[in-house]
Amino acid sequence: MSDAMINSEDNLMVITTHARAKTDIRHIHEFLGCHTSERWLNLACEHLPLLLQDHANCEKKAAGTAMNLIFRYEFHRTLQERLAQLVREEMLHYEQVLSLMKERGIDWHYLPAGRYAKGLLKHKRTHEPAAMVDVLIIGAFIEARSCERFGALADVIEDEKLARYYKYLLKSESRHYEDYLMLARSITDDSIDERVAFFRDVERELIQSPDDELRFHSGTPSDTLMANGIPPITTQSKDQPAKVS
Numbered sequence: 001m002s003d004a005m006i007n008s009e010d011n012l013m014v015i016t017t018h019a020r021a022k023t024d025i026r027h028i029h030e031f032l033g034c035h036t037s038e039r040w041l042n043l044a045c046e047h048l049p050l051l052l053q054d055h056a057n058c059e060k061k062a063a064g065t066a067m068n069l070i071f072r073y074e075f076h077r078t079l080q081e082r083l084a085q086l087v088r089e090e091m092l093h094y095e096q097v098l099s100l101m102k103e104r105g106i107d108w109h110y111l112p113a114g115r116y117a118k119g120l121l122k123h124k125r126t127h128e129p130a131a132m133v134d135v136l137i138i139g140a141f142i143e144a145r146s147c148e149r150f151g152a153l154a155d156v157i158e159d160e161k162l163a164r165y166y167k168y169l170l171k172s173e174s175r176h177y178e179d180y181l182m183l184a185r186s187i188t189d190d191s192i193d194e195r196v197a198f199f200r201d202v203e204r205e206l207i208q209s210p211d212d213e214l215r216f217h218s219g220t221p222s223d224t225l226m227a228n229g230i231p232p233i234t235t236q237s238k239d240q241p242a243k244v245s
């Protein structure tokens, strides 16, 4: 039975109760230009509610971005098929993360996007098919980094259910990375290696350089962020209305 055919909460119970075969993500580590820093991992572990809120935002955005591509490039059959599956999976993940937030008493909290996706997309070329190649390569990096961070977090967080859930996500997120890269290669006769290398450098810089915010894809926590701390998010603030993005 496919994931999408199971009720998301039943599915979540199954996947977070039973151990799954380990997913090998060595190819993800080889693809990316760097590993996540210990400083980011330590801070993320101290702010799991914030991380879950940003994770929910990311799943929804991943589905939305893929849906936009489906509408924009409707001539491309393989893209339609792969991204339709990806949209289904990202929306299932979205529902699952909402369930995990509910279980932990984390209300929906407005959290603006960090610098990461914008920092990649600002380098997108504007003419076709170069723009499409770049968007697909950027998609591959975002999925690969998600995968790398789920793997790293699963090894260190004490919340066992969440750790098992992150391990479960490795399989689909690593496939999403491969699909985006395959689609980027499929739409051009030219080699995409140079653009992949370019975005690898941009992505590594975004991950390694100091960042004043903590997000799922944020950079290394800056000294300012470490000194000032992050206000906890556990309940919805009354003066900050929930915002539907």
Ligand SMILES: [Fe+2]
Binding pocket: 059, 062, 089, 090, 093, 173
């Ligand atoms: Fe996802």
Ligand SMILES: [Fe+2]
Binding pocket: 062, 090, 143, 172, 173, 176
């Ligand atoms: Fe994904």
